[in-house]
Amino acid sequence: MAKTMLMAYAALIFALAGMPAVAQDAADPANAFNRLLDPAAQRNPPPAEDGIHDPANAGTRMLQAPLEAFGPLPKRNSGNRVDWVGAQASGKIRPRWNAADPKESAAALDLNIVREVKGSMPDVVFPHKQHTELLDCGVCHPAIFEMQKGANQMSMAAILLGQGCGACHGRVAFPVVECRLCHSRAKKAAATGAAAVGRQARR
Numbered sequence: 131m132a133k134t135m136l137m138a139y140a141a142l143i144f145a146l147a148g149m150p151a152v153a154q155d156a157a158d159p160a161n162a163f164n165r166l167l168d169p170a171a172q173r174n175p176p177p178a179e180d181g182i183h184d185p186a187n188a189g190t191r192m193l194q195a196p197l198e199a200f201g202p203l204p205k206r207n208s209g210n211r212v213d214w215v216g217a218q219a220s221g222k223i224r225p226r227w228n229a230a231d232p233k234e235s236a237a238a239l240d241l242n243i244v245r246e247v248k249g250s251m252p253d254v255v256f257p258h259k260q261h262t263e264l265l266d267c268g269v270c271h272p273a274i275f276e277m278q279k280g281a282n283q284m285s286m287a288a289i290l291l292g293q294g295c296g297a298c299h300g301r302v303a304f305p306v307v308e309c310r311l312c313h314s315r316a317k318k319a320a321a322t323g324a325a326a327v328g329r330q331a332r333r
């Protein structure tokens with residue numbers, strides 16, 4: 131009872147402030163970043179309640195619920211809570227490369243692209259391997275990224291707006307909260323040769 135009233139007040143305050151209430155936002159795909167804040171009970175709802183499938187269609191009820199399908203897969207603490215790269219590496223999922231030919235497999239490219247980051251965050255390592263085990267080159271090249279190291283402007287601001295890495299990360303792949311998965315390489319302090327940087331690194 132008290133909780134209901136509190137929620138009503140919260141909704142009123144948000145309405146007065148011209149902001150949508152949190153409960154509405156969570157279901158609004160226009161602000162996908164807020165999916166990170168979903169309480170446990172709202173994660174991976176069954177198809178009839180996910181806002182994507184038509185609940186009136188009998189076929190919707192025949193689909194396997196994500197929670198059931200994801201149960202045996204390795205876990206992650208964000209997004210849809212599955213470590214998809216781990217699931218594929220351990221053979222728990224075997225996505226078909228070609229829907230018509232079960233024998234065809236991905237021609238993965240083992241090429242890491244290191245993007246040096248200004249400031250204190252570790253550098254970003256983009257691994258072609260994990261991506262090309264799942265995606266065709268043409269998914270990224272050239273529409274999302276020119277096929278040349280350093281040719282593309284990248285920033286966190288752009289990623290949060292859904293550009294570059296953000297075309298997928300935060301939408302269909304692990305979200306931006308997982309800083310260390312992208313910022314995975316320690317900076318090479320010595321490479322700059324600057325005394326001031328050296329001093330800072332030793333501290």
Ligand code: HEC
Pocket residue numbers: 237238239243245256258261262265266267268269270271275276277278279280281282283
């Ligand atoms: C998920 C997105 C994605 C996919 C899929 C992808 N790439 Fe890339 N590729 C990148 C990014 C990001 C860069 C780095 C661009 C930059 O630094 O500006 C890059 C860079 C490259 C480069 C330049 C390397 C260099 O040293 O200049 C080549 C070559 C390349 N990719 C080939 C491929 C091929 C071949 C495939 C398919 C087997 C592929 N890529 C699939 C994202 C992708």
Ligand code: HEC
Pocket residue numbers: 245246247248249251254284285286287289295296299305306307308309310311312313
């Ligand atoms: C999906 C991959 C990815 C994730 C996740 C990610 N970053 Fe980044 N980050 C990047 C890329 C790419 C750049 C741009 C690197 C460059 O300049 O070439 C970047 C740049 C940065 C920069 C440099 C300034 C800027 O905005 O360009 C900071 C600081 C930063 N990230 C912090 C973070 C923090 C904190 C998190 C976690 C909350 C995070 N990043 C998560 C990919 C990621």
Ligand code: HEC
Pocket residue numbers: 213214215216254255256257260261264265269270274294295296297298299302303304311312
């Ligand atoms: C076209 C979609 C797409 C783009 C663009 C993209 N990624 Fe990914 N990325 C994926 C998918 C799908 C996965 C595998 C599923 C997952 O881990 O969520 C993945 C996985 C990864 C992994 C491996 C995580 C692990 O568990 O080993 C890293 C690291 C990563 N992405 C970084 C980046 C960075 C950095 C960029 C931008 C330079 C980027 N990605 C751009 C789709 C994309």
